[in-house]
Every structure is written in C-alpha cells, then in structure tokens.
Amino acid sequence: MLVFLPPLLIALTISIVLFIIEQLTISLLNSQKGTVDFYDAFSEGLFGVGIHLNTTPTTLILCTSIVTAILSVLAALSFWKLRAGHEKKARFWASTNIIVTLGNMALAIACMAVSFRAQEGVGSGDLLDLIPIKAPTRETILCALDSAEGRQFWASAGCGLARTGRWMLVPLIIFSVVNVVLCLWQIAERGGAEWLFGGKKRSEEKQLGEYVSERL
Numbered sequence: 001m002l003v004f005l006p007p008l009l010i011a012l013t014i015s016i017v018l019f020i021i022e023q024l025t026i027s028l029l030n031s032q033k034g035t036v037d038f039y040d041a042f043s044e045g046l047f048g049v050g051i052h053l054n055t056t057p058t059t060l061i062l063c064t065s066i067v068t069a070i071l072s073v074l075a076a077l078s079f080w081k082l083r084a085g086h087e088k089k090a091r092f093w094a095s096t097n098i099i100v101t102l103g104n105m106a107l108a109i110a111c112m113a114v115s116f117r118a119q120e121g122v123g124s125g126d127l128l129d130l131i132p133i134k135a136p137t138r139e140t141i142l143c144a145l146d147s148a149e150g151r152q153f154w155a156s157a158g159c160g161l162a163r164t165g166r167w168m169l170v171p172l173i174i175f176s177v178v179n180v181v182l183c184l185w186q187i188a189e190r191g192g193a194e195w196l197f198g199g200k201k202r203s204e205e206k207q208l209g210e211y212v213s214e215r216l
Helices: 005-031 037-044 056-083 087-118 138-147 153-167 169-190 192-196 204-215
Strands: none
Touching: 005 056, 005 138, 005 153, 005 169, 056 087, 056 138, 056 153, 056 169, 087 153, 087 169, 087 192, 138 153, 153 169, 169 192
16 A cells, blocks of 8 residues: 555645645736736737637646545545455445546646647747737736736746646646556556456465566
C-alpha cells in the first residue's frame, strides 16, 4: 500500500494548490473590475468589437482540480480494498480503480489541451493587440495588463498565478499516469486481465517461482 500513497498524495496536493491558484486568479481580476477600464470594456465588448471573456479554461481547471482530489481519495480507498478480502470484492475495487485512474488521466489531458490551446499564439503584447482575439482568457487579460505601461503589482501577480496554474497541469498528468501504471501493476500481480474477469488469483508460490526463474 505504501508504494501507492506518494503519487496519490502528490496528485491530491497538486489539485488542491491548483484550485487555490485559480480562485486567486479569479479574485484578483474581479477585485479590479471597477477600477480597470480595460476589464469593463471587455465585459461590454472592446471598442464595439464584441469581445467577451473565455472562461472555459478556468472552469475546466477548477473542475479538474476538484475531480482529481475526489478521485485521488477514491483511488487510495480502492488500492487499500484491493490488498485483501474476498476475490469478488477485490475485482470490484480493481475495476473501480481502473475507471477512476484512467478517467482522471483523461480529464487532466483534456484540460491541459484546452488550456494550452486557448493560449496558443497569444503573447504578452499591447492591450490593443487583443482586439482580434474574440474570447481572451483571464490569463491573456492579466498578462496583457502586466505588459502595459503603468502596470500594477496585482496584474503581475495575476499573470504569474494564471501561468503557474496552467503549467501545473503537466505534473498533474504525470502523476495521473503513474497512478494508472501502479493500478495495472497491482492487477497484474493478482493475475492480470484473466483474474479481473473471473480467473483464479495467482498463488504466492507461483509468483515466487516466476521471480526466481527471472533472477536465474
């Protein structure tokens, strides 16, 4: 069980930190809503172009962080239940763990793809450079404000937090993949797909014999 805890705890920690970072980014921008003319222009359409805020990346990141935290706890429970107990229950928890870990990995990958796609080709230039962008993200706005003349600390902090949150998806995916590998390894130790679909569990003697033969 101990070998499964570190990646699960790391994934859980990353998801919590990611959620906090995204909430801080939202709060920073919203707190300046009444003082930043540029943000007010976006809410109504910049210079009549009709530009509106793209909240999809932020929403996805928040959802991913919440789901990852929940699934990490569920995966830990599945790993624990899989250690011992009736074979029928063990198969149930093994199947649950596969669904949980694969689902978590797929969600994290999809979230990263959408988040990085939204920032593709977007630099940190002048505010007016954002006019062609039909739906800029919070990160785009904050980083543009950070690059503008007379920039303020909150814009720099917001830009840094937004970028950090987006790049934190990379280690989240890495540890999601690790959890999938550990899940498959634990099932393989019991007999692999044959055991999962109703076959007999490999005996400890057989596992020991295979280990010795590999060493020889």
